[in-house]
Amino acid sequence: MNKTLFDKVWDNHLVSSIKNGPDILYIDKHLIHEVTSPQAFDILKERKIDFFRPEKTIATVDHNVPTLNQHLPIKDLLSRNQIKTLTENCKKHGITLFGLGNQYQGIVHVIGPELGITQPGMTIVCGDSHTSTHGAFGCIAFGIGTSQVAQVFSSQALLVKKPKSMRIIINGNINENVQPKDIILHIISKLGTDAGNGYFIEFAGEVFENMTMEGRMTVCNMSIEMGARGGMISPDKKTIDYVIGRKFSPKDSLLDQKIKYWKTLKTDSNAVFDKEYELDGNLIKPMITYGTNPGMAMKIDGTIPYSKDLSFKKALKYMGLKPGKKLLGKKINYVFIGSCTNSRIEDFRAVAKIINGKKKSKNVNALIVPGSQQVAKQIIDENLDIIFKKSGFEIRQPGCSACLAMNEDKIPDGEYCVSTSNRNFEGRQGQGARTFLASPETAAKVAINGQISL
DSSP: OOOOHHHHHHHHTEEEEOTTSOEEEEOSEEEEOTTTSHHHHHHHHHHTOOOSOGGGEEEEOOSSOOSSOTTSOOOOHHHHHHHHHHHHHHHHHTOEEEOTTOTTOBOHHHHHHHTTOSOTTOEEEESSGGGGGGGGGTOEEEEOOHHHHHHHHHHSEEEEOOOEEEEEEEESOOOTTOOHHHHHHHHHHHHOTTTTTTEEEEEESHHHHTSOHHHHHHHHHGGGGGTOSEEEOOOOHHHHHHHTTSTTSOOHHHHHHHHHHHTTOSOOTTOOOSEEEEEEGGGOOOEEEOSSSTTSEEETTSBOOOOOOHHHHHHHHHHTOOTTOBOTTOBOOEEEEOTTTSOSHHHHHHHHHHHTTOOOOTTOEEEEOOSBHHHHHHHHHTTHHHHHHHTTOEEOOSSOGGGTTSSSOOOOTTOEEEEOSSOOOTTTTSTTOEEEEOOHHHHHHHHHHTBOOO
């Protein structure tokens, strides 16, 4: 039987199937952080259940951590307690933790790939919706809830219904200045935020084949913004080259065995998907959102559309925008470049290239927030920090930061922010904050010009 990439990875991890019920799926790696894990640890304690395979779990702190003065005691009581609780739980159960001050600390979906924890063909879960990021390596990776976190703690497996399969193929030549963020925003704007409901998506075609691994991570990261359970891309030479030599990557003869397996992880030529879409890469242009979900996106020089839909009108009212108008020239006071979507070294190189030798607009507050301590080190090693500082950008320490405003990095009420994050929901970046999602390159141009610009 011909199989899709998704089928191959799923079947390789299928423990058992319950008749008229869910599958039992083995989980290779479980990533945890300070926000969604405390209740799951409490479940184990209350039920007197042992932690089954702690060596399969990796912990870090990212969501609530401050991005200034991480060497000092945390002021926020909630954040301080969550990090203290995670530290105690990890120590009790023998779980590897990359806490504040550790050279490998960072956003969970950034450190997984950069440390070689993420490897092709794995099943990876985390109590965070953007776990889909790891699908860039040909993994089945998805977010789970607190009760499911406890399931994995106690059994290293999950009860889960197998999703349907979808393939999105994009061929063609990508236009100048189009980045992976533009590509995924284009996809969501064309297909809708509910197009992926009940599906796991495979991204295929020369556009994704030509993309860097960091670009693929950006695409898979936002696959859930179209309602999908996750997204994945078939491993290739780029994938293998990326994984080799990292801290947790396999070595020597084990590496040879793994590579042999990784090369089998591709969709068979006659495999059938439940649904397929084919888009033209030649038509993709730099994108920006105008509403309150990632599907409300358009070409940056486009015109806000009309709609009689009440939720559409509500979104525009919240954003203070009107249909038929362009966003070009709109004054922007805040720019955020970071998040698990766009906080890798490739993103910051793109920003530095745009702003080198220029000054940010005086009205703009521009934040650079690396996704990990390793990325922060690379920024310094490559002298990008000098470019950022000379241009007037503020560099923070690693964390989720203004992506979801769980720490002090918030956008003020009523202000507009051009953000490289993944969600533009009402209040996502702070109460009353208005978010435009865009690529790092677009965000850099906005910071320099003080307005939305090409």
